[in-house]
Every structure is written in C-alpha cells, then in structure tokens.
Amino acid sequence: MMTIKDLVNAPERLVSGHRSCAGCGFPMIIRTILAAAKGPVIVSNATGCLEVTTTVYPFTSWNVPFIHSAFENASATMTGVTRAYKAMKKSGKIKDDVKFVVFGGDGGTYDIGLQSLSGALERKEDFVYVCYDNGAYMNTGIQRSSATPKGAYTTTTPAGKVEWRKDLAKIAIAHDIAYVATASPHNFMDLALKAEKAFNTKGPSVLIVLSPCPLGWGSKTDQSIQIAKLAVETNFWPLYEYDNGKYTLNYESEERKPLEKFLETQSRFKHLLSPESRNLLKDIQEEIDKKYDELKKLCKE
Amino acid sequence: MKIEMTGAQAVSYSMMQINPEVVSAFPITPQTDVIKEYAQYVKDGKVTSEFILTESEHSALSVLVGASSAGVRAMTTTSSAGLAYMFEILGIASGQRLPIVMNVVNRALSGPINIHCDHSDSMACRDSGWIQLYSENAQEAYDQTILGLKLAEKMNIPVMVMQDGFICSHCFQNMEVLKDTEVKKFVGTFKPEYSLFDFKKSVTFGPLELTDSYFETKKQLSLAMDEVPKEYNKISEEYYKLTKRKYAPVEDYKAKDADYVIVALNSVCGLVKDCVDELRIKGIKAGLLKIRMFRPFPYNAIIKPLANAKWITVLDRSESFGANAPVYSEILSTMKAKDKIVTSSIYGLGGREIMKEHIMEIFDDMIKPKGKNLRFINSK
Ligand SMILES: Cc1ncc(C[n+]2csc(CCOP(=O)(O)OP(=O)(O)O)c2C)c(N)n1
Numbered sequence: 001m002m003t004i005k006d007l008v009n010a011p012e013r014l015v016s017g018h019r020s021c022a023g024c025g026f027p028m029i030i031r032t033i034l035a036a037a038k039g040p041v042i043v044s045n046a047t048g049c050l051e052v053t054t055t056v057y058p059f060t061s062w063n064v065p066f067i068h069s070a071f072e073n074a075s076a077t078m079t080g081v082t083r084a085y086k087a088m089k090k091s092g093k094i095k096d097d098v099k100f101v102v103f104g105g106d107g108g109t110y111d112i113g114l115q116s117l118s119g120a121l122e123r124k125e126d127f128v129y130v131c132y133d134n135g136a137y138m139n140t141g142i143q144r145s146s147a148t149p150k151g152a153y154t155t156t157t158p159a160g161k162v163e164w165r166k167d168l169a170k171i172a173i174a175h176d177i178a179y180v181a182t183a184s185p186h187n188f189m190d191l192a193l194k195a196e197k198a199f200n201t202k203g204p205s206v207l208i209v210l211s212p213c214p215l216g217w218g219s220k221t222d223q224s225i226q227i228a229k230l231a232v233e234t235n236f237w238p239l240y241e242y243d244n245g246k247y248t249l250n251y252e253s254e255e256r257k258p259l260e261k262f263l264e265t266q267s268r269f270k271h272l273l274s275p276e277s278r279n280l281l282k283d284i285q286e287e288i289d290k291k292y293d294e295l296k297k298l299c300k301e
Numbered sequence: 302m303k304i305e306m307t308g309a310q311a312v313s314y315s316m317m318q319i320n321p322e323v324v325s326a327f328p329i330t331p332q333t334d335v336i337k338e339y340a341q342y343v344k345d346g347k348v349t350s351e352f353i354l355t356e357s358e359h360s361a362l363s364v365l366v367g368a369s370s371a372g373v374r375a376m377t378t379t380s381s382a383g384l385a386y387m388f389e390i391l392g393i394a395s396g397q398r399l400p401i402v403m404n405v406v407n408r409a410l411s412g413p414i415n416i417h418c419d420h421s422d423s424m425a426c427r428d429s430g431w432i433q434l435y436s437e438n439a440q441e442a443y444d445q446t447i448l449g450l451k452l453a454e455k456m457n458i459p460v461m462v463m464q465d466g467f468i469c470s471h472c473f474q475n476m477e478v479l480k481d482t483e484v485k486k487f488v489g490t491f492k493p494e495y496s497l498f499d500f501k502k503s504v505t506f507g508p509l510e511l512t513d514s515y516f517e518t519k520k521q522l523s524l525a526m527d528e529v530p531k532e533y534n535k536i537s538e539e540y541y542k543l544t545k546r547k548y549a550p551v552e553d554y555k556a557k558d559a560d561y562v563i564v565a566l567n568s569v570c571g572l573v574k575d576c577v578d579e580l581r582i583k584g585i586k587a588g589l590l591k592i593r594m595f596r597p598f599p600y601n602a603i604i605k606p607l608a609n610a611k612w613i614t615v616l617d618r619s620e621s622f623g624a625n626a627p628v629y630s631e632i633l634s635t636m637k638a639k640d641k642i643v644t645s646s647i648y649g650l651g652g653r654e655i656m657k658e659h660i661m662e663i664f665d666d667m668i669k670p671k672g673k674n675l676r677f678i679n680s681k
C-alpha cells in the first residue's frame with residue numbers, strides 16, 4: 001500500500017506550466033492519481049479544460065504518453081490502446097507492464113461520453129476511468145451537464161438547474177465491474193489509495209473525483225480545498241467505495257454539517273440561500289440525507 | 302489461386318491475410334458479411350487480431366485511433382449511417398496522420414432510410430482527408446485493400462476502400478487471391494514513426510493546435526495528398542509483379558480514342574464496358590473512363606484519356622443537392638477548360654436499378670443528341 005512518502009517521492013507526470021486557472025482542482029487530482037501508478041502509464045483524455053490547458057501545441061505538460069482524440073470517445077480511444085498492448089504482449093513486442101488511465105470531465109463522462117464508457121465497462125476493458133467532476137461544461141463557458149447539482153446556476157440554467165444530478169457511480173456499478181469509488185482532492189491520501197487500488201484492479205474501474213472550479217462555481221481561488229472538504233462534511237459528496245460487491249463509507253461525520261456551509265462558498269448557489277428558496281433548499285437537503293442513508297444501508301449489508 | 306467469393310468475403314479475406322493487430326467494427330447492412338466472416342477467422346484461429354465489437358461506429362473508429370497511435374495496424378469496415386456516425390473521427394484519423402484502413406460497403410444515407418447501394422455515404426466524406434479508392438468488383442476491392450494498406454503506411458494517411466453494397470458485396474464473383482505468405486511479404490511489418498508505447502520519449506498525441514499551427518498541419522496533409530497518385534503507381538507496380546494485375550488511379554477503357562465517353566466509378570463500370578464493346582462493334586467510338594482514386598483526385602491522369610472526347614457524360618451515384626454532383630464536379634472543372642461538352646447524369650440512388658438500356662440511352666444521346674433530359678436516369 002502506498003504511503004505519503006511514496007506520494008511525495010513519485011515522479012512528476014503532469015508538470016507545471018499548464019494553463020489551468022488558479023484554484024482549479026484537477027492538476028492536483030491528476031498528479032495524485034498518476035503518482036499512484038507504478039511503472040509506465042499511458043493517459044487518454046476527453047476534450048475539456050484538462051486537455052486544452054495542458055496540451056497547447058508545441059507545448060505539453062504531460063511527462064507520460066498521452067492521447068486526446070475527441071470529446072465523447074476517450075474510453076473507446078483507450079480501448080484501442082489497451083488492445084494494441086494486448087496484441088503486442090501476445091507477439092512479444094512489449095515486455096513492460098503498463099497501466100492505463102482515462103481522464104474525462106463530467107460532460108465527457110455523464111453525458112456525451114457515457115455510451116463509449118458503458119461500452120468499455122461492458123467489454124471489461126482493462127483501464128482506470130477517472131471523471132474529474134466540476135459539475136458543468138466549464139471549457140465552453142459553464143453550461144449545465146447532467147452532473148450539475150440541482151439548483152446550481154450555470155450560463156444555460158440562469159434560474160438554477162431544475163433536475164437532480166445523475167448518479168454515475170450507480171451506473172458504473174450496474175456494469176458489474178470490480179471497483180468504483182468517489183474521492184475528493186482535500187483527502188489526497190484517500191484519493192491516492194483509491195487510485196492505487198483502481199490500477200491494481202483487473203478489468204475496468206471508475207473513480208469519480210470532485211474537482212473544484214473557482215470560475216464555474218464562483219468561489220475564491222484559495223478556498224478550493226476547503227470547499228471540497230465541506231462538500232464531504234455536508235454529505236453533498238460522500239466518500240465511498242464499491243470493491244467487489246462491498247460498499248464502504250470512507251468518511252463518516254459525527255454530525256453532518258448543514259448544506260448551507262457548502263453552498264455559501266459559491267455564488268452558483270447564492271439564490272438558494274434567499275428566503276424565497278427555503279422550500280427548494282429543504283428539498284435538496286432532504287435528498288442529500290436520503291441518499292446518504294441509502295449509502296449507509298448499503299455499507300451495512 | 303482462383304476462387305469464388307462475394308465482395309464482402311473478398312475484403313474480409315484480405316483483412317485475414319493482413320492480420321492486423323486490431324480490428325473493430327459495429328454491424329450495419331450490407332457491411333455485416335465482412336465482419337461475420339472476420340469473426341469466423343477469429344474463431345478458427347486464422348488471425349490473431351484483437352477483434353473488438355464496439356457499441357457504435359463512432360467508438361469503432363475511435364478504437365482504431367487509439368490502436369494506430371499505439372503503433373499497430375488497425376482496420377474496420379462500415380456502411381452508410383455507420384460512416385456518417387464516424388464523420389467526426391475521420392478528420393481526427395487523417396489529422397493525426399494515422400494509417401488506418403477501412404472497407405466501406407456503399408449504401409445510401411438516410412433519410413428516408415434505405416439499405417441499398419448508392420455513394421452518398423463515402424462521397425459525403427470526400428473532404429475528410431482520407432484517400433478514397435473505389436472498386437468495380439470483388440477483385441478490385443480485395444487488391445485495393447492490400448495496396449491501400451501499403452499506401453496508407455507509406456504516406457501516413459488513412460485509406461477508405463469502397464465497393465457497391467449488395468451489387469458487389471453480396472454477389473459471388475470469380476477472382477484470384479494471393480497466398481497468405483505473399484500478402485504478408487508484400488505488406489511487410491508496420492514500423493510507426495511514433496508510438497504511445499515509447500516511454501523514453503513520451504509523445505502527446507492530439508494536442509490543441511491554434512492559429513499558429515493548425516493551418517500548417519492541414520497544409521502538410523494537403524501536400525502529402527498531392528504525392529499519393531505517384532506512390533499508388535509505385536506500389537501498384539510492385540503489386541503487378543506479384544499478381545499481373547495492373548492498377549492505376551484511373552482505368553482507361555477504350556476512352557483514349559473515343560468520341561463519346563462515360564466517366565463512372567464502382568460496379569456500374571462493368572455494365573458500361575459491355576455497352577462500349579457493343580457500340581464499338583457497330584463502329585461507334587465509345588469509351589469508359591473509370592475512376593478508382595477519387596481522393597486525392599488524379600487530375601493529371603484524366604486529361605489524356607479524355608483528350609479526344611467530343612462529349613463526356615459523368616455518372617454519379619450520389620447528389621450534391623443544388624450543386625454539381627461529386628464526380629461530375631471534378632471532371633467538369635478539368636475538361637470544360639478544354640472546350641469539351643461535359644454533362645451529368647445521376648443514377649441509382651437508394652439502389653434504383655441501372656440497366657443496359659439506360660446506359661445505351663446515355664450514349665445514344667451523345668451520339669445523336671435529341672435534347673433529352675438525362676439529368677436523372679431511370680427515375681419517375
Ligand atoms: C462533439 C462535441 N460537442 C461539443 C464540443 C464542445 N465542447 C468541448 S469541451 C466541452 C465541455 C467539456 O465539459 P466537461 O466534460 O465537463 O469538462 P470541463 O471542460 O468541465 O473540464 C464542450 C461542450 C466538442 N468538442 N465536441
């Protein structure tokens with residue numbers, strides 16, 4: 001099992017000089033995950049903020065082999081890479097043991113890339129899929145996705161999103177794969193250990209990582225980690241894993257913090273805190289509590 | 302070896318002989334026979350390919366983008382809606398200069414939905430940066446798949462090999478195939494310039510290229526395309542030594558001295574050849590110019606065979622609604638400048654049959670113009 005020392009001493013695989021915003025969550029997420037991959041690793045990435053900020057030709061921030069093809073096909077693209085690997089292993093062209101990881105935003109995962117991901121999960125392709133979930137299409141200017149939380153302002157939901165978020169973990173688990181987990185960058189050791197587990201899983205595994213986005217969320221750039229922590233402490237973003245049929249909650253608060261503590265850090269939720277939104281806020285809190293209770297029940301089974 | 306095969310079987314056979322590391326596909330009529338055959342090759346251990354049946358054509362081609370970037374041979378096959386669904390990835394494959402080979406079994410695009418042959422699918426992709434090779438019959442589809450692979454790898458440009466849905470893909474034809482060992486020797490081993498599996502020098506594939514470099518990337522592809530006819534000829538020379546079958550970007554079938562020439566591609570060329578032969582017996586100088594390579598378009602190769610023509614009729618099995626049809630557009634732009642009469646006839650959309658009488662009517666109208674409207678052949 002990885003230690004914090006391993007994490008610190010791991011080679012830098014996404015180096016500085018990229019153009020992500022101050023306070024963006026994904027550089028830390030990516031670096032932590034790549035640090036957990038022992039030996040050579042190949043990255044596939046969906047179109048989105050991560051790809052456009054790290055690969056502006058003729059520069060690249062990737063110290064590992066990297067492929068971007070399109071928005072909706074990162075899983076299919078990686079399928080081609082892993083199958084080529086299998087073929088080359090068979091013929092003896094490659095001796096190394098290689099790890100494979102896909103990074104996609106929530107748009108590239110919950111929405112337009114869901115079919116490609118589902119196909120890969122069903123075929124039991126051998127790679128780790130990581131969704132860095134910032135809750136909207138940020139690259140194109142903060143439009144709603146099916147991961148956008150109910151009530152959140154985006155440029156295409158100016159009155160707040162009406163629908164609930166899609167439950168991606170449930171969808172991934174329904175494919176009967178071995179390992180699915182949620183994570184948050186504030187708890188980097190938990191993230192690293194989950195990534196390590198995912199890399200050591202045979203067949204596909206899915207990590208869904210909360211990725212703070214100051215620009216899209218309307219939050220302070222120096223508060224991203226604090227906000228991620230609050231997301232977990234309010235049960236807005238429970239940390240749990242599904243490991244070969246067994247559910248585990250990785251963080252349980254003595255007493256969950258009220259949702260407002262998380263909401264008040266971000267202007268996308270500002271209207272939810274006004275007196276007129278009282279009922280809506282109550283609905284959202286109830287839904288969060290209900291989902292958390294469901295999760296606790298699953299963990300006891 | 303002489304053998305009887307359908308067009309679909311023929312290309313599947315060539316794929317089997319090539320034995321690419323990765324083959325992906327999603328079924329669509331009339332392409333299905335190609336993958337059905339291939340699945341059997343996999344089952345029987347005739348190939349060692351990773352054979353991936355994806356959840357869509359978009360993913361089928363995306364898989365190949367990954368596999369080809371990994372540095373292995375990668376092939377697929379599709380038709381109609383499947384090709385349309387791949388459209389976005391076509392440009393990525395060519396933009397990244399990946400030598401993927403795809404067999405297209407031509408079928409009409411929806412809507413209305415229709416399973417029969419026309420060329421609306423591949424013609425809609427003519428500007429996607431892929432080399433396009435059209436085949437009259439199973440033999441040509443087989444040969445051009447093998448030639449095409451070598452061409453793709455020489456130029457780092459993906460290749461599409463077309464054949465007519467049902468008419469070619471489902472009809473048994475007499476043809477000749479090479480021995481497996483001959484094909485393997487001809488195509489050699491693939492040595493990619495870059496690979497994702499180079500861990501000493503990590504490469505970023507598919508970067509963001511903005512105003513300062515995108516243009517040059519596309520320009521390089523365009524300049525490379527200009528070299529393709531020459532390379533095709535070189536490779537076909539080598540192929541000729543092996544097979545005694547001659548391939549060129551165009552086939553001049555009695556066109557050079559002809560007064561009346563039809564220009565066409567794919568299976569209808571067989572029918573046109575019969576008509577030409579019949580007219581020649583009557584002393585009429587009729588001819589056919591068959592286009593094999595449509596992208597890049599071999600402008601230089603068409604000038605000589607069409608030099609003596611008084612009248613050229615171009616047959617297109619697809620439309621460019623409100624503009625000149627694809628093949629017509631190319632011939633017109635070259636030959637009108639040479640003071641030729643160049644007319645267009647659209648035929649066979651959605652599989653509408655085209656018979657000898659229709660071709661003869663077209664020739665008749667060139668020989669003794671009656672002012673007939675032959676813009677749409679055999680249509681109500
Ligand atoms: C087929 C297609 N549709 C739309 C786009 C435009 N587009 C590029 S990135 C993007 C949003 C990405 O959102 P997400 O996956 O959440 O990642 P983020 O930008 O938030 O990191 C969109 C809509 C595209 N590139 N391709």
